[in-house]
Amino acid sequence: MTEPTLYDKSVAGRTAVDLPALDVPPASLPDDMLRHDNGLPELSQVDVVRHYLRLSQRNFGVETGFYPLGSCTMKYNPKTSEAIARLDGFAHTHPFQDPETVQANLAVMYRLQEWLREIGGFDSVSLQPAAGAHGELTGLLMIRAYHLDRGDGQRRKILIPDSAHGTNPASTSMAGFSVLQIPSDDRGNIDLQAVGAACDESVAGIMLTYPNTLGLLEEQIEEVTQLVHRCGGLVYGDGANMNALAGVIRPAELGVDVMHFNLHKTFSTPHGGGGPGSGPVAASATLADYLPGPVVGVDSTSDAGPPDHYRLVNPPSSIGRVCTFHGNFAMLVRAYAYIRMHGADGLRQNALHAVLNANYLRVKLRSTYPVPFDRINMHEFVCQGRIEGSNVRALDISKRLIDYGFHPPTNYFPLTVSEALMIEPTETESRETLDAFVDALLRIAAEAVENPVLLESAPHKAPIGRLDEVRAARRLVLHQRPATEPAIELE
């Protein structure tokens, strides 16, 4: 059943609260200062409570069901991390406080910097960027500052594989570089020969996602980073997929100069809903001086002396501040708690388990859903929403999955695979859940042949059925009122 909006339910004169009786003489305001119709809906308290509660019960999240959204990584957020982030000492401090009064908070940030540095094999870390894409922009600005300092202003090109996440070329353009797209080879790797051919003194660097967006390890990553270094370029590592590597592979050792972490993907901080994110950036010695500041430094003392003293410092050639205050502190606390809870061995186990779960699904599904690069994958894999004997599309399969109680995987990404379905189960899912997901996909494949309309008109069990996505994009309705205003038409 469709839930009407609060405006639809509004009844003139109805209110949600009774104001207490006046204890001062009433005074009337001039009529031209009164707002007679503020355009807000008029409702009772119970109307509002029921409306929002009903809507909340229609939400689908990782706490209601399996959410295998490849590349976006919908990890379960442990309740312990949530409870820790809400402790008064973390939640009730203010970024304007004198650092001397928040030494413990700075200690959390310092240790997180150190752990991220260690996990990636880097020299230094800044916790400032507010998301993965923001980390990309930050790293690229550092690369630009490095080349400019060396009088190498002609280095304006960034090489990016055709399978890359859309934020990579977007961040590149924002940082003032141009993008040179490099094709993938027939095993899903970046094409080594094409990289070699592109390397010259106009190249500022390369952006590599590792494992790449097909969920595959680049088989010649060291050759690629060497080619780029040899021509004077630097290597940006898109570390969004570190959840497959933490405790197993350290990207800096493969030649990566600067990399962001997505805390939500690797360290289970909350994702989505437009809330604050965090994309710390780690740099090798070559770029460490350019990191955004302030970062947290420490004056260590001996065991017998006073406690360590933490302070905010700016790296010597810092590109400056990229975020207000110290980054999104509550996310940093959650990541700190997550790393602390798991320890080095636990992080490694999580990565291995995520990889195992994703390979289990690939092998179970590959005879029904073609896997274009059918080799051992990491934490996610890409298959195709094509069923032999049917014309249904990836979108139809995804919509039908909703009827089976599963969130669809990522659709139509990466762009190098037609009808792509990108599946990432994460490490928290049990074998029973994975088997139930496989069963649903196999039943949907049978339906695709026997009764394709069932898929093409899905979902049937969701509160809202199939949307006309083209119309929704072209005829934007951005607000509820006033009804007389025309919708915006995009042609």
Ligand SMILES: Cc1ncc(COP(=O)(O)O)c(C=O)c1O
């Ligand atoms: C490979 C890759 N790079 C970059 C990003 C951008 O990260 P964010 O969404 O935190 O900006 C993502 C998003 O999850 C991603 O999957």
